[in-house]
Amino acid sequence: xxxxxxxxxxxxxxxxxxxxxxxxxxxxxxxxxxxxxxxxxxxxxxxxxxxxxxxxxxxxxxxxxxxxxxxxxxxxxxxxxxxxxxxxxxx
Numbered sequence: 476x477x478x479x480x481x482x483x484x485x486x487x488x489x490x491x492x493x494x495x496x497x498x499x500x501x502x503x504x505x506x507x508x509x510x511x512x513x514x515x516x517x518x519x520x521x522x523x524x525x526x527x528x529x530x531x532x533x534x535x536x537x538x539x540x541x542x543x544x545x546x547x548x549x550x551x552x553x554x555x556x557x558x559x560x561x562x563x564x565x566x
Contacts, residue, residue: 524565
């Protein structure tokens with residue numbers, strides 16, 4: 476899948492999330508555990524099928540104005556989540 480600004484994405488249902496200081500994602504289908512940073516947490520919360528990739532980028536630019544590579548970082552993170560089979564397209 477090519478990640479682009481008009482794409483709607485959502486979390487896969489078999490991924491269990493645990494919020495604390497760090498976000499932990501557990502893929503129950505593979506038994507793998509993933510730790511996610513603050514920026515990743517914000518992205519993960521928005522992966523409900525209701526936001527485009529562009530909307531996610533815009534939200535992050537507001538919250539993390541000091542990070543100049545948001546556009547690239549979002550695409551990289553979403554691509555990694557897709558490669559790990561933790562997200563899917565919506566709509």
